[in-house]
Amino acid sequence: MTEDDGSLSYYKRINCICGWEVKFVYGVAFTLAVFEAKRLLVLSLEILAEWQVIYFAGGSQPVAFTLMDVTLGLSCALITIRTICKMIDEIQFMLQCCGHTSYADWFLFDWQRDVIFTKKVDYASQEEMATQSRISDEDYRYRGVPFKDEPICCFIFLLYHHNIGFNVNERSLSEISNIINHRCSRHRYRISLKRVEKFNTKCSLMLSYNPQIDTISDQQQSSVKAELFWRTERCPQKGVVKQVASKLLRALSEKGLALLVNHGIPECKMKAAYRALDAFCELPEETRAKYERVSPANHGYVKPGMEKFSDEKELRHAFNVTGCEGILPEEEIHGFRSAVEELERDFKQLSTMLLTALSVGLEQSHDFLLSKHAHILGPGNASTLRLLYYPPLCAPEQGLTRCGVHCDYGTFTLLAQDCEGGLEIQTPHGERWSRVGHLPGAILVNTGELLAHWTKGQLPALRHRVVMPEHCGRGRHSIAFFVHPDDDVAIEPLDTKITVASQETTPCRLQKKKRSVLTAYQHLQRRFRETYAS
Numbered sequence: 001m002t003e004d005d006g007s008l009s010y011y012k013r014i015n016c017i018c019g020w021e022v023k024f025v026y027g028v029a030f031t032l033a034v035f036e037a038k039r040l041l042v043l044s045l046e047i048l049a050e051w052q053v054i055y056f057a058g059g060s061q062p063v064a065f066t067l068m069d070v071t072l073g074l075s076c077a078l079i080t081i082r083t084i085c086k087m088i089d090e091i092q093f094m095l096q097c098c099g100h101t102s103y104a105d106w107f108l109f110d111w112q113r114d115v116i117f118t119k120k121v122d123y124a125s126q127e128e129m130a131t132q133s134r135i136s137d138e139d140y141r142y143r144g145v146p147f148k149d150e151p152i153c154c155f156i157f158l159l160y161h162h163n164i165g166f167n168v169n170e171r172s173l174s175e176i177s178n179i180i181n182h183r184c185s186r187h188r189y190r191i192s193l194k195r196v197e198k199f200n201t202k203c204s205l206m207l208s209y210n211p212q213i214d215t216i217s218d219q220q221q222s223s224v225k226a227e228l229f230w231r232t233e234r235c236p237q238k239g240v241v242k243q244v245a246s247k248l249l250r251a252l253s254e255k256g257l258a259l260l261v262n263h264g265i266p267e268c269k270m271k272a273a274y275r276a277l278d279a280f281c282e283l284p285e286e287t288r289a290k291y292e293r294v295s296p297a298n299h300g301y302v303k304p305g306m307e308k309f310s311d312e313k314e315l316r317h318a319f320n321v322t323g324c325e326g327i328l329p330e331e332e333i334h335g336f337r338s339a340v341e342e343l344e345r346d347f348k349q350l351s352t353m354l355l356t357a358l359s360v361g362l363e364q365s366h367d368f369l370l371s372k373h374a375h376i377l378g379p380g381n382a383s384t385l386r387l388l389y390y391p392p393l394c395a396p397e398q399g400l401t402r403c404g405v406h407c408d409y410g411t412f413t414l415l416a417q418d419c420e421g422g423l424e425i426q427t428p429h430g431e432r433w434s435r436v437g438h439l440p441g442a443i444l445v446n447t448g449e450l451l452a453h454w455t456k457g458q459l460p461a462l463r464h465r466v467v468m469p470e471h472c473g474r475g476r477h478s479i480a481f482f483v484h485p486d487d488d489v490a491i492e493p494l495d496t497k498i499t500v501a502s503q504e505t506t507p508c509r510l511q512k513k514k515r516s517v518l519t520a521y522q523h524l525q526r527r528f529r530e531t532y533a534s
């Protein structure tokens, strides 16, 4: 890395981190394609030159067959190459590794196009990268991704469904898992495969990676899964709910967060909301001011600098929607209302399911937590849908950040984010920060202060922040759904018998001081006073 005119350029060559197996198969497929192409060329030339002779000797039929054979051979070889490339890309994507300087490179430029059509591009140079063709959110999956010699991966765990998009069969999955488990053991990746026919799913891939923990023991590994199986069932079987509950609880107790796939909220609804907020942020300042949040209500537009979690300037636009018929900029932005109302409905439904699972996991009746959250998005409950937009920034700047360190205040938060990245979490039992990568369509569940307090810290509140981008980004969009109990619910530790291992946890601020019993409303207002500039 060199420093030139104050700008940083990276001069690191691109190496493949893949094992010899992948390189070998890749090489064979490529050689095959070259060989078949050569054969096709030579044959075509021969036919052209000798056509009269072939015709009179009655050789046109065998020649036609050979031609067909070669053509098929070539396309098969090309398909093989493509499949292998896709498989490698998919693995890199899931591991959130590779890329030139980080896996986020994939989203920054059209890697494949540039490799093919440009003679020499320095992918390491930020200036050069800024001039490259950008790749859209929809496209990146179908393009190649750059390799890197040292994976910059963050802690992530997920259950990824075959029928959502990991389009390979079970055999190739187990081959991939063998290769990765063998080759990447030093990077602490683990992949395991499961068949879950019962839930109308062909197979799932479980992947875990944690660079902060020296080794992931088998026991730790099996404790970080969380998935929602029963979203389409009105009356789910008890066993299914119990299974999800225990996975969710283990994930939240050990990591403070869980990643949900197969949750039923389509990505297009998130994107509609992102677009609606973009349009709002482009309105003149005086128009936006009409919709500003006015305390003590939480509904409305929060302009940059209005809410502060740290001493740094925090550059973000937020629009809080509390569901209590607060005004929305529908007049200026047609479709704003429907975009947020649809999401509110979906997030509320998802929260209801998670509250049921948590109640069961806490060994209470299934409606135990639901009864404390009876009025989500209605009067007397502070649950809020929040649209967030962080404008693009080119380089980290002193005293400026996107979102300072904080714990969320309520029961839990559901968070959807685009591919820009920047979200970081502090694992409950450590001081180090880990990146949370972007998995398209997945929703993050993180524990809030009240759930931590209720469970005496056994489900610890997750400290998180959004840092500035390393490269020129495109701006970050996210949607948070803060689930809060009804205003009058007292926040005393619950009488629960949590079955997960009790561990020493980093206390969130609520637990540090002994205070008289507060209601959920009082607790929230206290937090708002601390974070909102008057």
Ligand SMILES: O=C(O)CCC(=O)C(=O)O
Residues within 6 Å of the ligand: 386, 388, 403, 408, 415, 417, 423, 464, 466, 477, 478, 479, 480
């Ligand atoms: O934008 C994000 O990803 C995080 C936002 C957040 O943590 C919050 O608003 O509480």
Ligand SMILES: [Fe+2]
Residues within 6 Å of the ligand: 406, 407, 408, 464
């Ligand atoms: Fe937060």
